[in-house]
Amino acid sequence: MVARSNRVTIHDVAKAAGVSVSTVSKALNDTGRMASETREKIKSIAAEAGFRPNALARSLLFNRSFTVGLLTNDTYGRFTLPLMSGISEALVDHGVSVFLCAIEDDPALAKVHVDAMLDKQVDGIIATGKRVDRSLPVDLAGLPVPVVYAFTEGVPGSVILTADDSDGARLAVERLRKVGRKRIVHVTGPDSFVSAVERADAFRQAVGPDALVMHGAWTEAWGHEAVAMLWGGDKPTPDGIFCGNDQIARGVVDALRERGVRVPEDVSIIGFDNWEIFADQTRPALTTVDMNLKELGRTAGLTILDLAEGRAVEAGLRKLPCKLVVRQSCGGDREI
Amino acid sequence: MVARSNRVTIHDVAKAAGVSVSTVSKALNDTGRMASETREKIKSIAAEAGFRPNALARSLLFNRSFTVGLLTNDTYGRFTLPLMSGISEALVDHGVSVFLCAIEDDPALAKVHVDAMLDKQVDGIIATGKRVDRSLPVDLAGLPVPVVYAFTEGVPGSVILTADDSDGARLAVERLRKVGRKRIVHVTGPDSFVSAVERADAFRQAVGPDALVMHGAWTEAWGHEAVAMLWGGDKPTPDGIFCGNDQIARGVVDALRERGVRVPEDVSIIGFDNWEIFADQTRPALTTVDMNLKELGRTAGLTILDLAEGRAVEAGLRKLPCKLVVRQSCGGDREI
DNA sequence: TCAACGTGAGAAAACGTTTTCTCATCATTT
DNA sequence: AAATGATGAGAAAACGTTTTCTCACGTTGA
Numbered sequence: 001m002v003a004r005s006n007r008v009t010i011h012d013v014a015k016a017a018g019v020s021v022s023t024v025s026k027a028l029n030d031t032g033r034m035a036s037e038t039r040e041k042i043k044s045i046a047a048e049a050g051f052r053p054n055a056l057a058r059s060l061l062f063n064r065s066f067t068v069g070l071l072t073n074d075t076y077g078r079f080t081l082p083l084m085s086g087i088s089e090a091l092v093d094h095g096v097s098v099f100l101c102a103i104e105d106d107p108a109l110a111k112v113h114v115d116a117m118l119d120k121q122v123d124g125i126i127a128t129g130k131r132v133d134r135s136l137p138v139d140l141a142g143l144p145v146p147v148v149y150a151f152t153e154g155v156p157g158s159v160i161l162t163a164d165d166s167d168g169a170r171l172a173v174e175r176l177r178k179v180g181r182k183r184i185v186h187v188t189g190p191d192s193f194v195s196a197v198e199r200a201d202a203f204r205q206a207v208g209p210d211a212l213v214m215h216g217a218w219t220e221a222w223g224h225e226a227v228a229m230l231w232g233g234d235k236p237t238p239d240g241i242f243c244g245n246d247q248i249a250r251g252v253v254d255a256l257r258e259r260g261v262r263v264p265e266d267v268s269i270i271g272f273d274n275w276e277i278f279a280d281q282t283r284p285a286l287t288t289v290d291m292n293l294k295e296l297g298r299t300a301g302l303t304i305l306d307l308a309e310g311r312a313v314e315a316g317l318r319k320l321p322c323k324l325v326v327r328q329s330c331g332g333d334r335e336i
Numbered sequence: 337m338v339a340r341s342n343r344v345t346i347h348d349v350a351k352a353a354g355v356s357v358s359t360v361s362k363a364l365n366d367t368g369r370m371a372s373e374t375r376e377k378i379k380s381i382a383a384e385a386g387f388r389p390n391a392l393a394r395s396l397l398f399n400r401s402f403t404v405g406l407l408t409n410d411t412y413g414r415f416t417l418p419l420m421s422g423i424s425e426a427l428v429d430h431g432v433s434v435f436l437c438a439i440e441d442d443p444a445l446a447k448v449h450v451d452a453m454l455d456k457q458v459d460g461i462i463a464t465g466k467r468v469d470r471s472l473p474v475d476l477a478g479l480p481v482p483v484v485y486a487f488t489e490g491v492p493g494s495v496i497l498t499a500d501d502s503d504g505a506r507l508a509v510e511r512l513r514k515v516g517r518k519r520i521v522h523v524t525g526p527d528s529f530v531s532a533v534e535r536a537d538a539f540r541q542a543v544g545p546d547a548l549v550m551h552g553a554w555t556e557a558w559g560h561e562a563v564a565m566l567w568g569g570d571k572p573t574p575d576g577i578f579c580g581n582d583q584i585a586r587g588v589v590d591a592l593r594e595r596g597v598r599v600p601e602d603v604s605i606i607g608f609d610n611w612e613i614f615a616d617q618t619r620p621a622l623t624t625v626d627m628n629l630k631e632l633g634r635t636a637g638l639t640i641l642d643l644a645e646g647r648a649v650e651a652g653l654r655k656l657p658c659k660l661v662v663r664q665s666c667g668g669d670r671e672i
Numbered sequence: 673t674c675a676a677c678g679t680g681a682g683a684a685a686a687c688g689t690t691t692t693c694t695c696a697t698c699a700t701t702t
Numbered sequence: 703a704a705a706t707g708a709t710g711a712g713a714a715a716a717c718g719t720t721t722t723c724t725c726a727c728g729t730t731g732a
Contacts, residue, residue, distance in 0.1 A: 007480055009688060020712045025690055032691085034710055055455040056401060057688035060392045060717045067456070070436075075421065076613070077413040085411065085438050092445070097452050100406075100436040102421050109428070116433050119391040120403070144343055220617055247617070254590075277412075277613070281556055281583070345718060356682045361720055368721085370680055393718035396687045677730075684723085694713080701706070 010053065013046045028053075059121065068304055069099040069117035071110070073137070074130040078275065079151055079293060083128055086297025094305060096123070103136065110138035118144065124304035128152050132162050133194035146307030150300040151293070157315055159307070161300050163291035164319035165195050166202035171324045172242040172270040172289055173206040179332035181240030181268050186211065187226040187252060188244025189218040196244055199272070203242060218244065223251020231259060239267055240330075246271040246278040249286050253329060257283075264331035274325045284328035296320050344385045353381045364389075395457065404640055405435045405453035407446070409473070410466040414611065415487055415629060419464055422633025430641060432459070439472065446474035454480065460640035464488050468498050469530035482643030486636040487629070493651055495643070497636050499627035500655035501531050502538035507660045508578040508606045508625055509542040515668040517576030517604050522547070523562040523588060524580025525554040532580055535608070539578060554580065559587020567595060575603055582607040582614040585622050589665060593619075600667035610661050620664035632656050 014021045019042065026032030027042035028051075059065040070087060074080040088098055099122065101113040117125060124145050127136050129152035140147045141155045154160040169186075176184050186203045189196045196215065204211045214229070216222035223243065231237055243249035249271030253263050263269055263284055271279060271288035279286040299320065306313050326333050350357045355378065362368030363378035364387075395401040406423060410416040416436075424434055435458065437449040453461060460481050463472050465488035476483045477491045490496040505522075512520050522539045525532040536549045550565070552558035559579065567573055579585035585607030589599050599605055599620055607615060607624035615622040635656065642649050662669050 010690095011688080021689080022691080022713075023711055026711090029690080032711085033708095038710080052451070052455055053690095054396070054457060054688050055452075056392055056396045056457050057717085058690080060390070060396060060687090060719090061689055061691090063717075065392060067435075075417070077417040081411070081413040081417070081438075084436065088436075088438055092448060092452070095452060097435045097437070097449075097456060099403075099433045100420065100424075101433070102417075102424055112428060113433075115388070116391075116428070116431060119388055120433060121390060121392050221619075283557075346720095347718075357719080358683075358721080359681055362681090365720080368681085369678095374680080389720095390718050393687085394720080396689090396717090397719055397721090399687075673732100675730105675732085677728100679728080680726095682723105682725085684721100686720085686722100688717105690716085692713105692715085695711090697709085697711105699706100699708080702704085 007054070008049045008051050010051065013042070013049055013051050016049060017042050017045045063121070064308070065121040065123055066094070066096045067099060067120065067122050068096060068301070068308075069101060069114075069122045069125045070128065071101050071103060071113065071117075071125060071136060071138075071140075072128045073103050073105050073110075074128065075102055075104055076130070078273075079130055080128055082293035083150060083297035083300070086294035086299075087126060087301040088297075089294075090298040090301035091305065096301075096305065103138070105137050107137040110136060114138060114140070114143075123308035124148065126150055126300050126304055127154070128300075131193065131195070146304060148300050148304045148307070150296055154317075159303055159313055159315055160317045161296055161303070162317065162319055163293070163296060164321055165198040166205075167319070168272060168289040168291065168322035169199040169202035169242070170206055171322055172272070173203060175270060175287070175324055175326075175330060175332070176240040176242065176268055179240075179264075179268055179330060183236060183238045184211070184240040184242065185230065185238045186213045186242045186244070187223065187248055188213065188215060189248070191215045199244065212238075216248075218247060220247050220251035220254070223248040223253075224255040225251075227252055227255035227259070231261070237261075237267075241267060241269050243269065243271050246273045246275045246282075246286055246288055249288065249329070250278050250282045253282055253284070253286070263329055268331050269329040270324075271329070279325070279327065282329065287327045287330035287333070288325055290323050290325045292320055292323055343390070344387050346387065346389065349378070349382045349385055349387050352385060353378050399457070400644070401457040401459055402430070402432045403435060403456065403458050404432055404637070404644075405437060405450075405458045405461045406464065407437050407439060407449065407453075407461060407472060407474075407476075408464045409439050409441050409446075410464065411438055411440055412466070414609075415466055416464055418629035419486060419633035419636070422630035422635075423462060423637040424633075425630075426634040426637035427641065432637075432641065439474070441473055443473040446472060450474055450476070450479075459644035460484065462486055462636050462640055463490070464636075467529065467531070482640060484636050484640045484643070486632055490653075495639055495649055495651055496653045497632055497639070498653065498655055499629070499632060500657050501534040502541075503655070504608060504625040504627065504658035505535040505538035505578070506542050507658055508608070509539060511606060511623070511660055511662075511666060511668070512576035512578065512604055515576075515600075515604055515666060519572060519574045520547070520576040520578065521566065521574045522549045522578045522580070523559065523584055524549065524551060525584070527551045535580065548574075552584075554583060556583050556587030556590070559584040559589075560591040561587075563588055563591035563595070567597070573597075573603075577603060577605050579605065579607050582609045582611045582618075582622055582624055585624065585665070586614050586618045589618055589620070589622070600665055604667050605665040606660075607665070615661070615663065618665065623663045623666035623669065624661055626659050626661045628656055628659055 610626035
């Protein structure tokens with residue numbers, strides 16, 4: 001047929017132990033009946049030979065590949081990597097490995113990857129992306145394996161996991177209040193993003209009816225611009241700014257410094273995302289909302305496992321809480 | 337044994353077509369002898385039934401899983417993601433999927449993942465990391481599958497792929513010269529990094545014996561600090577700065593702006609890494625050296641495939657050329 | 673008319689496991 | 703002494719493919 005490798009199989013162990021393969025299998029799996037002496041002998045011979053069962057053969061038998069696919073169009077990895085990390089962490093204990101497929105918004109490529117995963121009999125597929133209000137360029141409904149959507153739009157009736165944006169906004173406002181801020185504004189991304197809108201709504205709810213929300217791009221430049229607008233007029237300037245992401249926050253902090261406004265003494269800043277490369281490098285380092293993506297990944301992994309093993313899982317959208325990561329940009333970080 | 341799935345197998349097709357499984361197999365693979373009429377009929381029946389061969393079964397037979405493992409300790413994904421993207425792109429045409437395993441510098445975790453990959457009969461393993469002069473916390477020598485090291489330290493005698501740091505430095509200096517710069521300095525990371533040293537050496541080679549190289553941290557803060565040092569004394573200030581990464585470059589650009597020094601009119605800046613989130617967001621946007629990590633990934637993928645299929649591959653360190661990505665921070669970007 | 677040959681298609685083995693079933697042996701009970 | 707039961711271990715089937723071998727049948731040539 002084809003060149004055989006030299007890996008040691010259960011047959012080799014059987015031969016070495018002078019027993020049948022069935023006996024070896026039962027010995028190693030602690031099943032069946034046999035003299036405990038035989039069992040131990042076989043175990044030691046197998047260990048010595050470095051025998052490890054071929055997972056492919058077991059998969060074929062059990063119809064379980066102990067493999068899941070992670071499909072993403074987030075080429076940057078901004079959201080995918082923490083998620084992946086959580087998934088992997090949750091599943092490695094169960095002997096499950098993860099196929100990562102980056103599909104770059106290309107429907108044809110997506111289909112190729114999905115088919116390849118299906119052919120390899122993945123136990124399930126986790127779909128993720130870079131926005132919760134956009135779906136991947138491929139239809140995952142009606143697949144012969146379970147699907148979980150994490151941080152991306154999913155079809156109705158499916159399991160969808162996402163971060164609770166409202167919770168994140170509440171956390172931020174709560175903190176700003178706690179450090180004594182009264183005039184709080186929200187500088188965030190475009191209102192075409194559901195996330196931005198949800199946070200803005202929760203922000204208004206928490207701050208009050210006349211709360212100011214400024215929509216713009218998700219960029220540092222918009223942070224600068226927003227500061228120019230806020231400090232440029234003759235209205236009273238804010239003493240607390242909740243930013244829609246860490247890049248905007250970075251822009252805001254830099255712009256304030258250029259104006260001689262002190263952060264956090266004069267104004268408290270809170271970001272969103274906890275993208276460490278920004279949050280940590282900004283001076284002062286950003287206090288920011290963390291979406292707990294790793295935890296989200298862990299949940300996604302365990303959910304797909306439940307599904308794969310036939311346990312019932314409640315369908316629908318499930319929002320996981322955020323957490324606040326306290327650094328210096330908001331103040332109050334020493335009080336603890 | 338276990339719950340069977342309802343996937344359509346070759347047996348189902350055979351039954352539907354009223355022939356034997358061997359005939360179906362030969363029909364679909366265009367092998368063997370049979371009436372072309374039979375062949376076509378079987379093909380159409382298979383297509384209609386949506387038959388796709390179970391890759392697990394083929395793998396078992398061929399001793400090839402069409403699967404490779406990517407092992408990384410770069411949790412950030414700064415280097416791993418472009419690499420992964422290239423690997424995947426190169427291999428998807430060959431029906432090969434990629435297991436991604438993030439091992440976070442944990443030897444035990446690494447071993448677990450490697451064992452899991454081996455059990456699943458991966459055709460090869462690609463190791464990668466965050467530095468070319470550090471190795472992963474696991475010994476990959478003597479594995480029963482081929483290993484390729486990409487952007488991480490590998491054992492002697494193995495295949496090691498990395499970016500050509502010297503080439504990158506030469507590219508940068510060449511460009512600075514081309515836009516007319518005479519007093520060029522290099523602000524880079526710690527000299528404990530082989531990459532930093534290699535680039536520094538190539539820089540000196542290109543600029544001349546009295547070239548100034550400043551080692552510091554890989555941070556924006558160091559960029560600021562370096563500018564303070566360069567502009568703080570009474571020596572002539574440089575008119576071109578080659579930075580060791582984009583974060584330093586960002587710091588340098590910001591510090592210069594604060595001093596009223598114009599970029600690129602007065603001073604040309606070139607970064608390293610082409611980390612778009614920095615390079616693109618800096619004002620002016622950074623001209624920077626790109627290590628071609630995606631191409632490196634592609635090469636790594638094809639190499640592991642060669643190895644897996646028994647083709648000879650020359651062992652040793654192979655350095656792939658960099659490329660310069662021209663934006664605005666160096667000037668000369670309109671001349672083209 | 674008979675041998676040689678070509679053609680179409682199926683049977684069976686193989687890949688490496690696990691599990692069910694069967695069976696031989698030996699000890700215990702009547 | 704014969705029947706029963708417990709114990710230890712192996713044979714075989716199964717998972718879904720591919721490939722080699724075999725064979726029946728029909729055609730061609732002498």
